[in-house]
Amino acid sequence: MEKLIARALEGDHRSIARLISLVESESPQAEIIMRKIYPHSGKAHIIGLTGSPGAGKSTLADKIIAHFKSLGKTVGVIAVDPSSPFTGGAILGDRLRMQQHAVDPDVFIRSMGTRGSLGGLSRSTQEAALILDACGKDVVIIETVGVGQSEVDIVKIADTVGLILVPGMGDDIQIMKAGIMEIADLFIVNKADRDGADRVATEVNMMLDLLGMRAWRPPVLKTVAERGEGVEEVVSEMLRHADFLSRSEEGRRRKWQRLGMEVEEILRREIAAMVEVAWEKEKSPELFELLAARKTTPYEVAEEVLGKILSETCS
């Protein structure tokens, strides 16, 4: 394990890939790996790309990789696709739009299924991003599934969040309803050669006016990802945002908030494991009979279990 981690930190792709698998499958070694990896992370610019399915996230990611590469940066990509809730299987097809970078030693692309995380970003997505960061990628791009909770969760992981919109997906109320206006640091109107692109851009700008003055006013950019149009500007705005974060109070606040969430997440996981063990011990047919007959309440039972956990851990 030591050797595997050392090789990964040197940038060996096979070792990095193996570490991500171990973490993703929540193997017993996952925590050991993360403890060793974490001190090396914190250097990469983590970028989230989100937006509806078909908005062009993968195609745009492909062009963004190429642009960062031309600036001499190494790039890691995590592309998340949905797992089937029924079989747990998944077809991971995001990377097929990025295959031109497959043989580039400076680019590492990894596909992940959402597995159990109900449309949200799984914890392993964040851990995979930390691994790529620690193993020397200057930029880590996370492409979300683009539906549900993942759109909001991305802000917990990424420094810079790009929301990709396309013309013809509904009016400004739809955008407002989605609740994602607040999380985006960049708005990208893709497929801008289509009718209505200007309208979408204007509506977003008006929405941003409504939100009032903030330290960072998200730029609204237009791209035609397939032809690479507007990508240069997207990348330069992403870099400008990273620079803004490094110099501003807002940047510090976001960093601390994220670190706090990381600790909370681990606490919650540890406590959940304790609860599971304690409840497993407490469960009995007699108890269920008492509950069914309303001789006791779930509240009292929970209080008792909690009391036992506390007295055990404190002794």
Next chain:
Amino acid sequence: MSERKVRVIVAKPGLDGHDRGAKVVARALRDAGMEVIYTVLRQTPEQIVQTAIQEDADAIGISILSGAHEYYFGRIIELLKERKASDILVFGGGVIPEDDVPKLKAMGAGAIFGPGTPTSVCIDWLLSAVREKWEKESA
């Protein structure tokens, strides 16, 4: 609690554009609970091998209908050896003459599934081959 999932690359090397078979297999493997990384048409052996390594795949499934199977199987297996990744299984299907199957197996292909093979045969073979691979890893 998440568990280890079988990860398979489904790839089409070379220039033939008939991807229906590859898609049917990808879908069947997904329905069997596997994670399938689908890499579209016209992939080079280098792209396929590098993809398998980055994705930490257990197996590479190759679909070939162009007649160039000897070259592509050979090259992919050779590249895996170069990368010290020969533990990644290679299997395939498509239009491959019976007479060529032993040659491909001698090169290191785990299994070749011809036209008309029920997808369940492929799934069963893959599951047991991957289980064996995992056992070797943990040994």
